[in-house]
Amino acid sequence: MLLTPYRARSTISWILPLVVLLSFQACCIQVAAVAHADVIARPNHHAQHHDIPQHDHLHEPPHEYDEELHSRSPYPNPAPPPIRPPGPPDTHPSPVKGSEGNDTSSHLVCKPFGECEPCPPESLGEPFCQPFGNRRLMHCVTNTTSPSSIPPTGSSGSSSSPYDDEHSPHERSSSHSRAQASKPKPVSKEEGRTLAWESCGRIPRQEKADFFEFVACNVAFVIISLAVVIWRSRVVKARQQRVLAARIGVGGRRRA
Incomplete structure (x- = not known):
C-alpha cells in the first residue's frame, strides 16, 4: 500500500495533536513532581538552631610554648578573679x-x-x-x-543567700x-x-480534592484534544475530496 501525499498529510494531522497533548501532559506531571519534591525537601527552620557545632579547640590545655612565654615575662602573673557565690535560682523561666x-x-x-x-x-x-x-x-x-509554680524558700523573711546581701534592692527589682x-x-x-x-x-481531604482536580483537568484536556483532532481530520478529508474531484473532472461532467 503506497503512502500518497494526501494520506501522509492525513496521518500527520492525526499524530501531531496527539504528540502535542502527550508532551503537555508530561510537562504538567514533571512540574507537579518538582513542586512536591521541593515541599518535602524544605528544611524545618525552627530545628536548625539546635545543631550548633562545638569547637573542641576552645578547651585545649595550654601548650609548652605558652608556658615558656609566661615564665620569661617580666610582669608577674595576674591574680585569679575572685569567685562569687552562686545566686538564687531564677523563679521566672x-x-x-x-x-x-x-x-x-x-x-x-x-x-x-x-x-x-x-x-x-x-x-x-x-x-x-x-x-x-x-x-x-x-x-x-x-x-x-x-x-516553677512552687515559691522559693525564705521568700517571706530575710534571705540568707549571699547574693541578696551583695546586691541592692534596686538591682533585685530591675532583675525581676x-x-x-x-x-x-x-x-x-x-x-x-x-x-x-x-x-x-x-490534610487527606485536601490532598484527595487536589488529586481529583488534577485528574479532571487531564480528562478535560483529553476531550478537547480529541474534539480538535476529529474536527481537523474531517476538514482535511473534505478538502482532499474536493481536490480529487477537481482533478478527475467530476464537477465538469456533472455540469456538462
Whole structure:
C-alpha cells in the first residue's frame, strides 16, 4: 500500500495533536513532581538552631610554648578573679521555643484542639505553617505541678543567700522586671487557656480534592484534544475530496 501525499498529510494531522497533548501532559506531571519534591525537601527552620557545632579547640590545655612565654615575662602573673557565690535560682523561666515553633514557657502544657486547617496566605512564612502549609489550634494551660509554680524558700523573711546581701534592692527589682519582660506573651486567653498554633501534616481531604482536580483537568484536556483532532481530520478529508474531484473532472461532467 503506497503512502500518497494526501494520506501522509492525513496521518500527520492525526499524530501531531496527539504528540502535542502527550508532551503537555508530561510537562504538567514533571512540574507537579518538582513542586512536591521541593515541599518535602524544605528544611524545618525552627530545628536548625539546635545543631550548633562545638569547637573542641576552645578547651585545649595550654601548650609548652605558652608556658615558656609566661615564665620569661617580666610582669608577674595576674591574680585569679575572685569567685562569687552562686545566686538564687531564677523563679521566672525564660521562654523556650516549642517543638512546633510557638513561644511557650516550660510551665505550660499544650494539647491539640480541632483538626488541621490550611494556613492563610499571610501566615505561610511562619514556623507553625512549615513545611506543608497547614496548622492546628492548641490549648495551653498552666501546669500546677511545675517546679516553677512552687515559691522559693525564705521568700517571706530575710534571705540568707549571699547574693541578696551583695546586691541592692534596686538591682533585685530591675532583675525581676527583666525576668517579667522576658516571659512570653500569649496569643489570646479564653477561660484561663492560652491559644497557640502548631505545625500540622498533610490534610487527606485536601490532598484527595487536589488529586481529583488534577485528574479532571487531564480528562478535560483529553476531550478537547480529541474534539480538535476529529474536527481537523474531517476538514482535511473534505478538502482532499474536493481536490480529487477537481482533478478527475467530476464537477465538469456533472455540469456538462
